[in-house]
Amino acid sequence: MSETLVYVLAVAGCLVAVGGLVVALVALRRTRRQTRPAAPTGVDPLRDHDADALRGDPRKLRPGDLVEIRQVSYAVRGSLFLTEGEWSWREHLLEDTEGARRWLSVEEDPELELVLWTAEPGATVTPGPPTVDFDGRRYHSDESGRARWTGTGTTGLNPTGGLRYHDYRTSGGALLSFERYGDADWEVARGERLHRAEVMIYPQAGPEQVN
Numbered sequence: 001m002s003e004t005l006v007y008v009l010a011v012a013g014c015l016v017a018v019g020g021l022v023v024a025l026v027a028l029r030r031t032r033r034q035t036r037p038a039a040p041t042g043v044d045p046l047r048d049h050d051a052d053a054l055r056g057d058p059r060k061l062r063p064g065d066l067v068e069i070r071q072v073s074y075a076v077r078g079s080l081f082l083t084e085g086e087w088s089w090r091e092h093l094l095e096d097t098e099g100a101r102r103w104l105s106v107e108e109d110p111e112l113e114l115v116l117w118t119a120e121p122g123a124t125v126t127p128g129p130p131t132v133d134f135d136g137r138r139y140h141s142d143e144s145g146r147a148r149w150t151g152t153g154t155t156g157l158n159p160t161g162g163l164r165y166h167d168y169r170t171s172g173g174a175l176l177s178f179e180r181y182g183d184a185d186w187e188v189a190r191g192e193r194l195h196r197a198e199v200m201i202y203p204q205a206g207p208e209q210v211n
Helices: 005-036 049-055
Strands: 068-070 070-082 088-098 101-108 113-119 129-132 137-155 159-171 174-182 187-194 200-203
Touching: 049 068, 068 088, 070 101, 113 174
Parallel strands: none
Antiparallel strands: 068 070, 068 200, 070 088, 070 137, 088 101, 101 113, 113 187, 129 137, 137 159, 159 174, 174 187
């Protein structure tokens, strides 16, 4: 047997051995993923129950409740419960003493995330591109999808329906949201993340009622 043939056979054997090792590692990783216990969706194991008891629980906010955000008082006029697959979150329509309205979104991912949204009715930008320039800032596409909502209280929407959304954010964390309810035009809003200590809730509502 020539030296060249011996060398070729040796290389081929090494390749077969490496290929078998890769297959074994992939199978092991798949097995680990399949046997790993799934984390509960939308549940924070480190939830701050003391803060909920002291400042009220944003997850239980309902129409009729009062909310103080950054020392501004709002009444909850209506609420939307939104679902997308197995995921869910809530958006609440707030109104201050002068009649100005804003939305507060409450989501667990798994930590509690509170965002105060201000509508931008004069905005001419539309979603879709990887980046959007608005009011001197460049926002980058974050996520998009479709969801269903069920409304309670006064929201200006039908009791149930579907929406499309597309969220953007800057590198510094500023938020820009596009939402389209049914066949209506895109609605644009800027979002500010809130610290838990900036929100105080005063429950006023009785049993929740769905429209």
